[in-house]
């Protein structure tokens with residue numbers, strides 16, 4: 001029962017071939033949250049799997065107020081009319097959103113675009129009846145607006161960095177739990193919001209980032225890439241800027257990102273990229289999942305057999321939902337703080353929680369010998385859905 005999604009809505013665009021789905025996996029306190037992605041390969045099954053993962057993620061987030069949901073649109077996010085397609089999808093699904101399905105951004109969809117469209121539709125931040133009547137939540141929404149529009153951290157907008165910095169915290173905690181050496185080497189797939197901020201944080205912590213793959217290829221340097229330069233010069237939609245490559249950088253097809261020797265491997269782009277055809281090629285001893293559902297169940301069996309530890313997606317990348325949770329539901333009250341203190345308070349709240357949950361999983365796995373994903377799923381099974389607030 002608990003593993004069936006509560007609600008799945010399907011949409012067909014009238015102007016293009018785009019299709020979309022919205023899945024509320026479970027409502028907790030009549031509310032659920034998750035992102036909207038846009039990519040040509042999105043399917044209904046993928047949206048349901050992603051919504052399910054969100055249910056686990058809110059549990060790992062210790063949320064008493066929110067369950068998991070997800071939306072996905074099968075369309076090219078680079079198409080000139082991608083924003084129009086997003087607008088039509090959100091218009092069609094507005095009644096569901098208004099019932100307490102709080103939809104944000106994800107792969108190929110900027111959160112600020114979603115917020116602008118929801119504002120135009122007169123929804124703003126989706127809320128339950130109880131939230132609408134709670135002045136404390138109103139202050140939380142004002143604070144959220146400030147965090148989204150005004151606050152920055154390490155030169156990134158807060159919503160662009162929080163997930164990546166959380167992933168970096170998970171990687172650091174898991175690596176320490178494994179007794180790993182300092183200055184461990186890292187290869188990442190994806191250089192978007194999550195990938196770029198994640199490598200920035202890891203670089204700040206002293207890790208050596210030796211490879212980054214984007215949609216165009218893999219850039220690799222065994223002595224370490226110049227992360228501040230690559231981050232500062234990155235192109236829109238998470239593309240590396242080749243003008244910033246040094247002479248000693250090597251370029252490979254992006255399919256080679258997971259075969260190279262490294263200590264920590266981080267998928268931060270697409271789902272199912274680690275599968276039965278390539279999992280055996282992984283040389284890293286730690287896989288840190290920044291993307292949602294990047295590993296298939298067949299690949300998990302191979303990783304388990306090969307002794308590769310996994311810091312699972314629904315803990316490592318929960319930063320994007322924790323910031324919302326912490327600010328709107330008043331776990332972190334920033335109204336009387338300076339911008340700098342507010343940003344630091346939000347980042348500390350997120351990274352402390354991710355470190356704590358990562359430590360719990362790795363400690364338990366050490367004790368019982370179970371695969372880390374099995375431990376994480378056992379510890380953070382989502383609650384059965386309650387209903388929307390109509």
Ligand SMILES: NC(=O)c1ccc[n+]([C@@H]2O[C@H](COP(=O)([O-])OP(=O)(O)OC[C@H]3O[C@@H](n4cnc5c(N)ncnc54)[C@H](O)[C@@H]3O)[C@@H](O)[C@H]2O)c1
Pocket residue numbers: 105106107108109159163189190191192193194195213214215216237238239254268269270271290291292317318320
């Ligand atoms: N943005 C968030 O806050 C957030 C939160 C939780 C999870 N995630 C997950 O993290 C992943 C990345 O999200 P994002 O917001 O950084 O997306 P993004 O759109 O900003 O960036 C996507 C990146 O993936 C790269 N990419 C696309 N196809 C590729 C391929 N075939 N090979 C290598 N790289 C490829 C793109 O070049 C880009 O660098 C997604 O799986 C998303 O669901 C994001």
